Amino acid sequence: MATGTEQVRLLGRSIGAEVVGVDLAELDENDFVLVHRALLDYGVIAVRDQTNLTPEAQIAFSRRLGDLEIHVAAHFLLPGHPEILQISNKKSADGAAVGFEEAGRYWHSDISYVERPAMCSLLYALEIPPSDGDTMFADMYAAYDGLDGATQKRIADLTAVHSYAASFAGETAAGANRATLTDDQKAMLPEVVHPVVRSHPETGRKALFVNPGFTTRIVGLSDDDSRSLLGALFKASVHSQNIYTHKWRRHDLVIWDNRCLMHHATPYDSSYIRHMHRTTVIGDRPV
Ligand SMILES: [Fe+2]
Known part of the structure; x- marks a missing residue:
C-alpha cells in the first residue's frame, strides 16, 4: 500500500540506489511503478526493511517483472518453491549444503549462457554476517560509453560465445571453487551467441554485454585477437x-x-x- 513515505536515494556514482518506505509483500501499482522506474534508472536497487517477505511474496513480486527461471542446480532450490535458489552456507541436518555457498565470486551477468538470459535477479538477505560478503556491481552502460570511438565501431556488429560448461572447466582448472554440474545438467546448457553490444529493451541505451564469467570468445576472430579484445573490454568494464x-x-x-x-x-x-533467497526473471534475447 502506498504510504507517502517512499523514497529513492542514489548510493553509488551512477548505479546503486536504496528504496525505503515500500512493502513488497503488499505492493500497490503506484509503488510497483516507483520500484520498476528506480531499477531502470539506477540498475541496482536495495529495497530496505522487507521483514515480511515470505517465499510466496518474493515469488509473487518477482512475477510482476516477468517469467521466472528455475535454476539448473535442482539440489539448491528451496523445497516446495523451485522458483527460489538458495545462496547459503547453511547445512541441512545430514550435513549437506542447502545452497550455493560461494556463488558468483567472479564478474558475470546472471545466466548469460542461455538464449534468453536473466532480465533481473532478486536476492533477499535473510541472514548476513556482521561484515564483508559485499556484492560489487559494474555499470555496463558506462563501460560502453567510456570506450573510444574506434573500439565502439570495431565491436558494433561483433558477437560472442557464452558458455557455462566451457567457462566452468576453465575456472575449475584455475582453481576456482564453483558448484559441480552433472553431465545431464551440462548437456542442458549448450553454448550460445549474443551481441557484444546490446540495446537495453526498456531504456534504449547501449551496454557492453560480455563478462569474464561466461563469455569465452568473440566470433570470427583468431584465439589471440579474441583473448586480447575480451581482455581489454573486461578491463574497461571494471574501472x-x-x-x-x-x-x-x-x-x-x-x-x-x-x-x-x-x-x-x-x-x-x-x-x-x-543465507539468501534468489529469484531470477527471464529476459529477452539480447539484440
Ligand atoms: Fe550472479
Missing part, C-alpha cells in the same frame, strides 16, 4: 568509477538488471551464516 559496492543489511531485497550490469560476490567469514 573503479563504474563500480558500486553494496553493503548488505538484513532484510534487503536487492534487485539488479543483468542487461546493463555485471556483478561479483566477495568473501566473508564462513563461521557466520549468510
